[in-house]
Amino acid sequence: xxxxxxxxxxxxxxxxxxxxxxxxxxxxxxxxxxxxxxxxxxxxxxxxxxxxxxxxxxxxxxxxxxxxxxxxxxxxxxxxxxxxxxxxxxxxxxxxxxxxxxxxxxxxxxxxxxxxxxxxxxxxxxxxxxxxxxxxxxxxxxxxxxxxxxxxxxxxxxxxxxxxxxxxxxxxxxxxxxxxxxxxxxxxxxxxxxxxxxxxxxxxxxxxxxxxxxxxxxxxxxxxxxxxxxxxxxxxxxxxxxxxxxxxxxxxxxxxxxxxxxxxxxxxxxxxxxxx
Amino acid sequence: xxxxxxxxxxxxxxxxxxxxxxxxxxxxxxxxxxxxxxxxxxxxxxxxxxxxxxxxxxxxxxxxxxxxxxxxxxxxxxxxxxxxxxxxxxxxxxxxxxxxxxxxxxxxxxxxxxxxxxxxxxxxxxxxxxxxxxxxxxxxxxxxxxxxxxxxxxxxxxxxxxxxxxxxxxxxxxxxxxxxxxxxxxxxxxxxxxxxxxxxxxxxxxxxxxxxxxxxxxxxxxxxxxxxxxxxxxxxxxxxxxxxxxxxxxxxxxxxxxxxxxxxxxxxxxxxxxxxxxxxxxxxxxxxxxxxxx
Numbered sequence: 001x002x003x004x005x006x007x008x009x010x011x012x013x014x015x016x017x018x019x020x021x022x023x024x025x026x027x028x029x030x031x032x033x034x035x036x037x038x039x040x041x042x043x044x045x046x047x048x049x050x051x052x053x054x055x056x057x058x059x060x061x062x063x064x065x066x067x068x069x070x071x072x073x074x075x076x077x078x079x080x081x082x083x084x085x086x087x088x089x090x091x092x093x094x095x096x097x098x099x100x101x102x103x104x105x106x107x108x109x110x111x112x113x114x115x116x117x118x119x120x121x122x123x124x125x126x127x128x129x130x131x132x133x134x135x136x137x138x139x140x141x142x143x144x145x146x147x148x149x150x151x152x153x154x155x156x157x158x159x160x161x162x163x164x165x166x167x168x169x170x171x172x173x174x175x176x177x178x179x180x181x182x183x184x185x186x187x188x189x190x191x192x193x194x195x196x197x198x199x200x201x202x203x204x205x206x207x208x209x210x211x212x213x214x215x216x217x218x219x220x221x222x223x224x225x226x227x228x229x230x231x232x233x234x235x236x237x238x239x240x241x242x243x244x245x246x247x248x249x250x251x252x253x254x255x256x257x258x259x260x261x262x263x264x265x266x267x268x269x270x271x272x273x274x275x276x
Numbered sequence: 277x278x279x280x281x282x283x284x285x286x287x288x289x290x291x292x293x294x295x296x297x298x299x300x301x302x303x304x305x306x307x308x309x310x311x312x313x314x315x316x317x318x319x320x321x322x323x324x325x326x327x328x329x330x331x332x333x334x335x336x337x338x339x340x341x342x343x344x345x346x347x348x349x350x351x352x353x354x355x356x357x358x359x360x361x362x363x364x365x366x367x368x369x370x371x372x373x374x375x376x377x378x379x380x381x382x383x384x385x386x387x388x389x390x391x392x393x394x395x396x397x398x399x400x401x402x403x404x405x406x407x408x409x410x411x412x413x414x415x416x417x418x419x420x421x422x423x424x425x426x427x428x429x430x431x432x433x434x435x436x437x438x439x440x441x442x443x444x445x446x447x448x449x450x451x452x453x454x455x456x457x458x459x460x461x462x463x464x465x466x467x468x469x470x471x472x473x474x475x476x477x478x479x480x481x482x483x484x485x486x487x488x489x490x491x492x493x494x495x496x497x498x499x500x501x502x503x504x505x506x507x508x509x510x511x512x513x514x515x516x517x518x519x520x521x522x523x524x525x526x527x528x529x530x531x532x533x534x535x536x537x538x539x540x541x542x543x544x545x546x547x548x549x550x551x552x553x554x555x556x557x558x559x560x561x562x563x564x565x566x567x568x569x570x
Contacts (some may be wrong), residue, residue: 120438
């Protein structure tokens, strides 16, 4: 274990790693797994040994206080930290370590899609937002593109609201609609895993609950990993929850376990709202 | 002085300063346009200049100004776009990029007459382009490049990073993201910068006196073969522009109606530049609206 002696929080004995391996109780195969994942910003170690396993077609939530490293961890999974931070360790996607230089990072990101904190539709029409990546991949058949738009918008529960205005600029949509459009855009390239980085933090409660419904639907076809600082959200939608603190995964278990009988005192304090 | 009073004083002073600027501009524009308006006519705008007799026009000079503007933009826009993309999207913050940025700043503060003399030595004499539209266009490129690069860089910088991440997260390469997401998103601002710099180019005189020359040979507007010497499109012919023409009339014009022609030409120049500015606002606004709603 890499210990930074200058840091007062480096390894206080009681921060025992208590990672319950969900695959033990879950029959679903592991789609994504990290081993010995360390993330460094310069000399500063942001993630110390993040070891997690994500089972297929489940929603896993990453919770923890601000600066705990949950977003950094998430962004490392599809290598969005390339060029920003140094990531060491293994990221096993269906058994293949994608954290290697020879991996085709563009292809990998198509399999592991991402939705961000602030809705970021391109300044193009709704239709073009969704078909953009497909067109760049060389899909030109109009019917294929039309179908992709309809399918992904339906999956993101946005189809009924926008089906008559597909040519309209995506920037004219409301924040909640924009975020669901971003999900649809990510789904259009047929990913396997969907990473969401606090996707509801810029949305109002109505849009948020709509987004959560959407995610629960998507769970049937996709593996979802979501960073959230909203504990109720994690409790409502996720099957597994990982608690991050000071760049460490302190606890990872079934969500009901984390919220009812956490093994680590700090987790208990956090989910009880004592800090964060 | 109590806070309320000092605030009032500050606001009053700022109002006075702001209105002074507006009054100066309005007076200047008003004077130039009003004194030039009587000279304006279709004949004035289309017929060639006359050296010794009255009744000449500015047709060739007007054409030269636009042609030079287009040529300059054709040369400088791709370079500025490339430089802007490099500086904002790819360059790391190190001594190389800070050298590039400093160079751009120094280049933009060079007096245009120096740029003109430099262009004369390099393009007119050394490269043997002679007094020609091409020499003028290259000199104006030097003059235009720094500001255009800076404005494109700023336009790109104004596009939120979320857009870049959005492209990358879809499995696109950085270049695809820049080309198909970032540049289109920055297009309204880029276009505004281009049009504004067009206004500057259009009114530039000092850099052109020694490069594009001070003579406007007769053009045959039925001959569009760029290789013919009398063709308007020939880039190797000397080409006095509107701004140079105004300077020349006022320094050595001997036609009887020199004053009227100078006033008329100034009005045309000012109206054109004003037009570029309004066009910039209009196009930028329209594009922005089309991209954000519609």
